[in-house]
Amino acid sequence: MEASDALRRIAFLLERSHAATYRVKAFRTAAASVDALREGELADRVARGSLESVRGIGPRTAEVIRESLTGATPGYLERLEAEASEPLAQGGEALLAALRGDCHTHSDWSDGGSPIEEMGRTAAALGHEWTVLTDHSPRLTVANGLSPERLRHQLEVVAELNERWAPFRLLTGIECDILPDGSLDQEPELLERLDVVVVSVHSKLRMDAAAMTKRLLAAVRDPHADVLGHCTGRLLGGKTRPESEFDAAGVFAACAEAGTAVEINCRPERLDPPRRLIGRAVDAGVLFSIDTDAHAPGQLDWQIYGCARAAECGVPADRVITTWTADRLLEWTRGKAAG
Structure with a gap:
């Protein structure tokens, strides 16, 4: 999964579970920041350790990005997906x-x-x-x-x-x-x-x-x-x-x-x-x-x-x-x- 897709999926799952708006916004903002980078710049910043100097990317979102670049599903996303497997309501x-x-x-x-x-x-x-x-x-x-x-x-x-x-x-x-x-x-x-x-x-x-x-x-x-x-x-x-x-x-x-x-x-x-x-x-x-x-x-x-x-x-x-x-x-x- 691309890093920006993982960030947006996390934002979606947070909204679905009624999370605070500021938490959702952090992941959507980070996704937009990733999309705005030049081709190859994301991997380069991860390699040089400068990812968090990009405006809109903080420690939690940087962790998601780094895990995405390894080809693995980010751990935070995995936890949210597991929680989302439970229905929001019973019946209907x-x-x-x-x-x-x-x-x-x-x-x-x-x-x-x-x-x-x-x-x-x-x-x-x-x-x-x-x-x-x-x-x-x-x-x-x-x-x-x-x-x-x-x-x-x-x-x-x-x-x-x-x-x-x-x-x-x-x-x-x-x-x-x-x-x-x-x-x-x-x-x-x-x-x-x-x-x-x-x-x-x-x-x-x-x-x-x-x-x-x-x-x-x-x-x-x-x-x-x-x-x-x-x-x-x-x-x-x-x-x-x-x-x-x-x-x-x-x-x-x-x-x-x-x-x-x-x-x-x-x-x-x-x-x-x-x-x-x-x-x-x-x-x-x-x-x-x-x-x-x-x-x-x-x-x-x-x-x-x-x-x-x-x-x-x-x-x-x-x-x-x-x-x-x-x-x-x-x-x-x-x-x-x-x-």
Whole structure:
């Protein structure tokens, strides 16, 4: 394994296991530093003992590089691979095997940590047939949301990548903020051009239940809306945030009527909706989308968290849009927009 590949694999496995961001960044930075060296310079620096004088390479990453150059698998990587052989969650394996894609991912164009190309290549390496790029919309400035001009540019970038990536397909999309009145935070003309539109609430999450219900109903009934993202907005763990209050039965009924899927968000600090609401959504007859909401490559492997919860709550696989082919998904989203 090439040294830079070993470093990136370590970064992926660290992200997958929820390691601190600074640890992940150290290995990705070192990989970029290795790639920037002239041909033959890496081996020369190892021989001369000057490897750690390269900016971005420290003692731990230098050890990985030296072991890689001997043709052996670095010991640190071996240990992480052994740990990764244990599943992240129990249950949902059959549903995970049926998945073909992911409708909710972010790049460094908004608040993700890696370039579009790295996110797409990682998704393909995990066996996805397709993945949707859904960076944030303009008004979410804290997440560097994309202006209409930046989104148009991103569409050109994705088109160029897809010319090289077939048969894997990176679909165009957005995580569109649901504004307080229920309208969507992007130009309608642009929303029509996108393959998949995820709509989510990111502001005023504590508004009263009646107002939040009205807000969500307007959003899920918008013909551009394909997936309702992390519907309660709750956060678990260190940064706890309570669920938004709304009429779940009414919102899920509207989703079923409009054909808007309900996301089962796989991020460990979200796991949204809670199990009781997943069950109510099943009873309402909605479609589901099991999504990672990944902001880094290693997080693309988190779908098992959502699959385990979906299986536990009796979500039928034939109602999960992330089990569909890209062609079927696009036929569905375009039909919704036209209708």
